[in-house]
Each structure stands twice: as C-alpha cells, then as structure tokens.
Amino acid sequence: MDWTERLNKIIEYIESSLQLGHEEIDRQRIEQLAGCSYSLFQRIFSYMNSVTLAEYIRNRKLTLAGYDFKSTEIRVLDASVKYGYDSPTAFTRAFQAFHGITPTEAKKEMAVLKVYPRMNFAKANDIKWRVEHREGFRLLGVKRSISCLNGENFRAIPAFWNEVMQNGRLAQIISYTEGHKPSGTFGVFGNYRDGMMDYYIAGISDRPAGRGLEAIEIPPAAWAVFECVGPVPGAVQEGWKFLNEEWVIKYPFDHADCPEMEWYSAGNSFAEDYKSEIWIPIL
Numbered sequence: 323m324d325w326t327e328r329l330n331k332i333i334e335y336i337e338s339s340l341q342l343g344h345e346e347i348d349r350q351r352i353e354q355l356a357g358c359s360y361s362l363f364q365r366i367f368s369y370m371n372s373v374t375l376a377e378y379i380r381n382r383k384l385t386l387a388g389y390d391f392k393s394t395e396i397r398v399l400d401a402s403v404k405y406g407y408d409s410p411t412a413f414t415r416a417f418q419a420f421h422g423i424t425p426t427e428a429k430k431e432m433a434v435l436k437v438y439p440r441m442n443f444a445k446a447n448d449i450k451w452r453v454e455h456r457e458g459f460r461l462l463g464v465k466r467s468i469s470c471l472n473g474e475n476f477r478a479i480p481a482f483w484n485e486v487m488q489n490g491r492l493a494q495i496i497s498y499t500e501g502h503k504p505s506g507t508f509g510v511f512g513n514y515r516d517g518m519m520d521y522y523i524a525g526i527s528d529r530p531a532g533r534g535l536e537a538i539e540i541p542p543a544a545w546a547v548f549e550c551v552g553p554v555p556g557a558v559q560e561g562w563k564f565l566n567e568e569w570v571i572k573y574p575f576d577h578a579d580c581p582e583m584e585w586y587s588a589g590n591s592f593a594e595d596y597k598s599e600i601w602i603p604i605l
Contacts, residue, residue, distance in 0.1 A: 324450035324549070329370075329443045331355050332363075336379060337440055340386055343404040347379060358453040362544060362604075366453065369573045371441065381438035384420040387413075388435035391428040398425045449564040450549040453604075461508060461538040462531060463495050463524025471517045479509070479521055480555065486523050491534070496588070499525035506588050510538060512581035543580045546573075548600040553592045558584055561600045578603035 332355045339347055349360040356363040367375045383405040390396045396404075402413035418424050421436050428435055464486060468478045486492045492507070499505055502525070510522040522538055531537040548565060550557040580603035587597045 325366075325452050326443045326450075328356055328452070329367075329441075333441050333443075336382070340379070340382055340405070346406065356453070358455060358544060362453065365575075366573065369575075370443075378438075378441065380416070381420065382440065384417055385436070385438045387417060387425075388421055388428055388437070391425055392433075392435065401425065449561055451569070452547050452549075454545050454547050456543060456545060458542045459526050459540050460528060461510065461522065461524035461540060462498055462527040462529055462535050463508070463510075463522045463538070464491055464534060465520055465522045465536050467518055468521050469517060470514070470519055475519070475521075482521065483509075483523065492523065495523065495525045495527075495535075498527040498529045502526040502528075504585060504587075507586050509584040509586070510581050511583070512538075538581075541580060543578050543603045544605070546575065546602045546604050548602075550598045550600065551596070552594055553596060554586065554598055557596070558598050558600065561598075565600060565602070575602075576605040578605050 332352055335351060335355060336347060352363060353360050358366075364375045367378070371378070373381075387401050387405055390401060390404075398410045398414060402408075402410045405413065407413035407416065414425055417428075421428060423433060423435075427433055466478075466482050468475050468482070483492075486495075495507060499507070504526070507523060507525050510524060511519055512522070513520040522536070524538060529535075546569075548561045548569075550561040552560075582603070583601040585599040585601060589596055591598075
C-alpha cells in the first residue's frame with residue numbers, strides 16, 4: 323500500500339471515529355494504518371498539509387458539531403461530550419472561535435457556519451512511496467571507492483555493476499541471500515569524504531566476510547521507500563529525480579545516520595514491470 327492510500331484510510335478512520343462520537347483517536351490504530359510511529363506520521367501530515375494533525379481533527383470536530391446544531395436538537399452539554407471537550411464552557415469557547423457565533427446562535431435558521439472540508443489525497447505522480455520501519459540487518463558484498471566529482475559516479479557505478487556481473491561476484495552475492503527478506507541486491511551509498519564515496523553491491527546475508535566480500539551492518543531505522551517500476555537504470559533515475567526535485571522540498575525530513583540505498587529485485591531488469599526501490603533513512 324503506498325502512502326497516498328494509507329493517508330486516505332487514516333482520514334476515513336478519523337472521520338468514522340468523529341461521527342461515531344469517539345472522544346479519542348486511537349493512536350495505535352493510526353500507527354497500524356500508517357506503518358510508522360504516531361509521532362512520525364504527525365510530522366509527515368504537517369509537511370503535506372501545512373496544518374497539524376491535531377488542528378485538522380479539531381477543525382473537523384467543530385465542523386461536524388456545526389452540522390449537529392443545524393440538523394438535530396443536540397444540547398451543548400452533549401456536543402461537548404461527543405467531541406471530547408472537558409466542559410460545555412470549553413466547547414462553547416472553541417466553537418465560537420471557529421465559527422464566529424455561539425452554539426445557541428448556530429441553531430438559528432439564517433446562521434452561517436464555517437466548514438473545514440474533509441481531506442482527500444489524490445495520486446499526484448507515478449512514483450509511489452511509503453514509510454517503513456525496519457530492524458537492523460547485515461549486508462554482504464563488494465565495495466569500491468568512487469569519485470563524486472564532475473558526475474564521475476554516474477559513469478563509475480554502472481561500470482562497477484557490469485564488472486561484478488561479468489566476474490561472477492553478483493551471482494555469488496545473490497546465492498548468499500537465499501532465505502533472507504528482502505531478497506535481491508542493494509546498491510549502498512556511504513562514507514562520503516573529500517569528493518569520494520564508498521559504493522557497495524550487496525545482499526542480506528549471515529555468511530562470514532572474506533575472500534573479497536565485506537560486511538555492512540545497517541542499524542534499525544525508519545526509511546522513506548520509493549517504488550520504481552520499469553527497466554533500469556531509467557526507472558531508478560526517474561525515482562531520484564522525483565525525490566530531489568519534489569519530495570525533499572515537500573517533506574524536509576532530517577537524514578538519519580545511515581547510508582542511502584537502492585534495492586533491485588530478482589528478475590529481468592530490462593522488463594517494463596521490473597521493480598526496484600530507493601531507500602532514504604529518515605528521522
């Protein structure tokens with residue numbers, strides 16, 4: 323399930339809870355639907371909508387309360403309980419601040435009430451992304467130090483992959499990943515210094531290092547995972563373009579102390595339905 327689908331399910335849950343008169347939103351339920359911690363979801367929600375989750379819920383409560391006063395004989399006391407306020411006085415104060423009139427005035431036929439609409443998230447592009455928490459895992463593979471200057475990395479990394487495929491190392495790495503999830507191979511970017519970086523081609527494995535293979539310990543982390551579909555390297559390049567030109571502007575997450583990675587599934591990497599992913603560690 324991609325992030326847009328998760329957000330719409332969370333909004334549906336919030337709306338159902340409010341209309342049923344549940345005083346509190348179940349944070350654990352939101353975590354289940356979001357696939358991440360409640361605090362991380364709150365941050366993502368704020369980045370996307372320029373309003374906090376708490377403000378959204380409060381505005382929706384007061385909008386629905388306005389509908390109640392217009393269409394039913396609900397009392398202020400009952401409304402304050404239904405929408406989770408400590409007292410009728412606190413509810414009346416919030417209602418008036420939002421609508422500009424008191425609950426009693428809202429019952430009048432000509433009263434005009436403010437409406438804060440329910441959010442709906444539409445798919446904006448072909449790149450799906452999600453937030454995923456993963457426990458730490460161990461990668462085993464081959465490493466090369468590569469220059470980042472003058473775009474040299476864009477030439478050197480594909481050349482490294484070709485070399486590893488031709489000399490049999492890639493087949494060896496893939497055989498060592500059997501029984502581990504996710505299967506497939508990773509391209510790992512790390513240890514940036516003085517215009518250089520280390521790049522690994524690796525897979526998840528508990529085999530011992532040695533004989534030209536190095537182990538990389540990846541700590542527990544939250545990841546923004548971008549799904550790329552199509553032949554590589556074009557699909558992955560489109561993923562990075564979306565990430566750098568759109569996503570990082572809209573979602574200014576702090577970067578976790580963990581390498582960025584690309585994941586490549588097993589299968590024909592030239593197929594139109596080939597799946598790969600970009601993993602960005604976030605705080």
